[in-house]
Amino acid sequence: MTLTKLGWGTNNPAYRHIFSQTFMPDGTSDELAWFDEFQRQTTSPDNAVRFQDAFGDIDVRDQLAQLRVPTLVLHARHDQRIALDQGRELAIGIPNARFVVLESRSHIILGHEPAWPIFMDEVQRFLAETSTA
Secondary structure: OHHHHHHOOOOOOHHHHHHHHHHOOOOOHHHHHHHHHHHHHHOOHHHHHHHHHHHHHOOOHHHHHHOOOOOEEEEEOOOOOOOHHHHHHHHHHOOOOEEEEEOOOOOOOOOOOOHHHHHHHHHHHHHHHHHOO
16 A cells, blocks of 8 residues: 555656556556556555555455346456456356356456457357347
């Protein structure tokens, strides 16, 4: 939290870059620079700390079984932000959810990754199936 508060809003992207690389470990230098700057522009250091604090405490697992909507859970096998088991647990908790594992290390799948066309196919298939339901 202290690193976020001190490093988030500075012109030096070092802290944000470390953060960005956990979202997109295979990102190009341009993609990482874009994401670094995007983060800096979209939230203040104080809000970044608040987000980290709040997201660490959110737990809605006890409510998952109540969902009655079509659900697609896509998760990168080697996601460096959220473990695969957590994605799987989410899908298991939601009635009739479909769980798809993507071969990637990224939390944010990038267009040049081999997982990208699979991601797009799964989303398009899901949308086609659920738009007629």
